[in-house]
Amino acid sequence: MSDSPADATPRRPATIRDVAALCGVTASTVSRALTTPGRVNYRTRARIEAAASELNYIPNAQAKALSSGRTRTVAVLVADITNPFYFDIIRGTQLQLKAAGYTQLLVDTEESEEVEANTLEQMRRTADGVILTASQLSDAALVAASGRMPLVTINRDMAGVPSVILDTPTATNQALDHLISLGHSRIAYLGGPESSSSNMRRWAALSTAGRERDVDVVRLGPFAPRTYSGAAAADALVHSGATAGIAFNDLMAIGMLQRLHERGVQVPEDLSIVGCDDIFGADFCSPPLTTVTAPIEQAGRVAVTMLLSQISPGVGLLQRNQEVLPTYLTVRGSTGTAPAGSPRLDR
């Protein structure tokens, strides 16, 4: 039992030459048999395939990459692996990449432009393409990078650079209407990082919509898109005198919920809160969060599809170079009718 053929795994994995030797052909023939089906007589191919599986031959990916120039690997750069938002992205990319036989390289850029640029340069050789989330790169650098290698961004709208955009501004406006219909007339936007283009787009949409609908929409922040900055955001919101707040993302919104609970401010009785993204947890926090539901995982999947069509243009899957994914408002327990007579919330 110590050496039954099934278990026997020689210490050195079989190479293409081992297979060739076993069949009495050369390595090039084996290579052709395995990669260019029609190029080799079917009888010899059968022999080769048998030998390959007998030796448990697995082509060396490195060698393959070196000679072919393709690594069958895609790098996914996330800004902050701590953020559940990116988990959904990663889930989507992983799913789609695996289906296409690609391997996923996961890199956390820690929101650093430098790390991002270096990684990108590194990956130029290591990966066949890159998916960039929340890029910190300048417009010029991004365009340049995109010219150098297949690349798709998520949530970065840049002409000439293929991208997947989660259309949160539209749904944020829906959220605004939702709040207005509940009687709110002074509403705050708890902003995220200034460098975030979705943050900017969203605020632009909200402030315009506010003017059109004749309600006060004020902007607070910027706040870090993390749970812990929810405290600052909550305090700012209370102090602002607004009766409802739309947060940059769910993380912040959940942090706000916690802080407001501590301070004894009732949600939604005293204050309504809307989040954005609908991440894991948004449905079971207390109260459950009214939020803008974004198809995050789908964004990851679509990004991969777009990227792969760049990598192998023959396969005309998805040739557009921008994909806008719709989002929608999910109403849960954190929004309610505006308090009568604008109660003094800030003690």
Add this chain to the structure above:
Amino acid sequence: MSDSPADATPRRPATIRDVAALCGVTASTVSRALTTPGRVNYRTRARIEAAASELNYIPNAQAKALSSGRTRTVAVLVADITNPFYFDIIRGTQLQLKAAGYTQLLVDTEESEEVEANTLEQMRRTADGVILTASQLSDAALVAASGRMPLVTINRDMAGVPSVILDTPTATNQALDHLISLGHSRIAYLGGPESSSSNMRRWAALSTAGRERDVDVVRLGPFAPRTYSGAAAADALVHSGATAGIAFNDLMAIGMLQRLHERGVQVPEDLSIVGCDDIFGADFCSPPLTTVTAPIEQAGRVAVTMLLSQISPGVGLLQRNQEVLPTYLTVRGSTGTAPAGSPRLDR
């Protein structure tokens, strides 16, 4: 501006021979200058370094891997990328791998033994080592795999295979004592997958502890370790007549909380719930979950450290081949005193 030296990125990245040519030396000298510092005169090395940075030379990872046999890549296999538990693992591995200059390959095995085995065989060439979470492999297969390449498991206690174990049984017993001290005397364990070794160890510890302390500990399930199976678990718990439940993990516990809320069962007044892991969300669900806090991210980090010390044995970092990480009980709002007189919970 279209061709300033700083921006100029030739279409073909510079190779080691380009650098060599620019310095009037051979490729081997460049290689040595860059990798074996003392091997080359410091003056020529300086010249080479200057040339390298001028040409923006980045060694080709594939070629490097091919000739050196090291890929500087580690594969992390997770059973289910959907589960927040693994996010924390991934976060830990990513952190530590990056610090060591390694790249992380992320693979979702979808809880399939076959996918796991195939990936493992594949990675034998592609990665320098593997971190295995929730492995589905048989003991024999695991030992064999571990003999073939550097490998560290997380939460799989197998003699001869280096592992990181989150010692949840100890803290689960603490949870039991906590419940007993609150007056509970009939307590259920909502089991996870039978194939999970931490599930088995935990149940073994709980049932022994229950006997020792002379309280009823019953086992329900198995249930899938997901939020959605919390409904079944909650119903089973209510029907069992126990006044407290310890769930296999937080996901299940959070699902139970939701279901119990729907059914109008008050937590913790009618029923106490304890989770396990302390994942993202455990602190802000409703009520906040009493749970066994496990240093999940640390487990990822430690696994990487152990793996790297296997890969380069010279660096005597962490030579033990099993690391048990302590966990502790975090009491939040989902546990309380036992209801008086065993109220009829099941309608």
Add this chain to the structure above:
DNA sequence: AAGCCAATGACAACCGATTGCCAAAAATTG
């Protein structure tokens, strides 16, 4: 000044595949 040794850089083989080109064998054609 002869002899020796360490330092330094070049040469060439090698890692494991792919692929352009060529020659032998087989099949087709007139």
Add this chain to the structure above:
DNA sequence: CAATTTTTGGCAATCGGTTGTCATTGGCTT
């Protein structure tokens, strides 16, 4: 049946590095 075309497999170069071996150089000892 000879001439031509197609099929099939081998040879060797190549991808971009690493590394063992060797020859040269210069410094040092005695």
